[in-house]
Amino acid sequence: MDFSLELPTGPLAEAILSAVRTSETPSLANHSVRSFFFAQLLAAHEGCLEDAAYDRDLLFAATVLHDLGVGELAKGKARFEVEGADLAADLLRRHKVPEADVGRVWEAIVLHTSAGSAERRDLLTYLTREGVGIDFGHNAEIVSPWEKQIHAAYPRLAMVRSLVDAIVERAARSDAAAPLNSLGAELLRERRTEGVTRLERAAASCPWGE
Template sequence: MIAGELEPSIRNHSLRGFLFGRAHAAAQGLRPGTDYDEETMFLICALHDLGLAETASGPQRFELEGADAAAGFLEAHGVADERVDIVWDAIAAHTSGFSDSPVYRRRRPAAIWIAVSGIGFDVAGGPDDFPAGFADLVHDAYPRLGGTRALTAVIERQATAHPHKAPPGSLAGEILRLRHPELLPFSWDIVVDGSGWKD
């Protein structure tokens, strides 16, 4: 049901992110069930872009809409609060770039940064990041269908339809700033200029 809400290119991106994250973890000697919770990592990857579904019409940026949708879905299916919180945290921050930070890795469960790293490999990595032939196997099972450009187009489409969901500093905001600056409802300069401090 919930997977059907996403375009095939995004569903495949989510599943590739899981496989790439798991392979990257294995290359670092991390084992599922011992060093990280693989099921939680899968849930993060599988649900991380729910905020890009047509049904994600709320006022928040897509990462937060997706985190809320994932939490609601998991709670409706009896998933425990602690796991829901981990999934929510990961999805809400998955575009922030925190996953490479040693402090973030020390403070958050490994399932989060492994999932976010895998998602990142699918966006900005390449076949040389994995053993020879591994990426081909993943792409045979889950073709790119336009890959990162298709993902960007979905984010851009949502942001142009709802510019308030693309605040400064967000991924959607950056896409709007570069491609549709005329649609930005506000920028950092507008925020600063509107301050009562008159800085």
């Protein structure tokens, strides 16, 4: 397939990129943009680009905004997936995105860490989770022809460690930010008891490192 590093344009796309680049570390901002490219490549691989449910602009919003909950805009008053989804929804509403589409993006962000749930929802939620997962090395073979080009433009910058640091820091702010069995709570527990988390250990086997 033809592949381009071109991103969506227009006021909404610019606001999405600005929100991420001004509130997240460069490492996390790059991770979010890579997740968009990987999700697009997965959609092409699975023949979804012509599907009526496929919406490139909403996929851009969901993937690029999926970690707002670990950026500077988040207060640590709820689990990071929920707080990030709320922040993303507020941004979309300010740009007059239809409420049904706001809800789709909200759900995709909330469920992006929920294995076994995201895959059973709509195409946007599925592609968002899988695009993020590919950036951790899952199904890497699907994007291997293009990953060097993507990583050259958006380098990793120790993404896994940077992300875990941000999740753990916010999870430690309140009980509401780290409810039992949530990803934030588990990573916080692992950091405190073992000094290293499962995500950091798994990065050792990721085909493109952390």
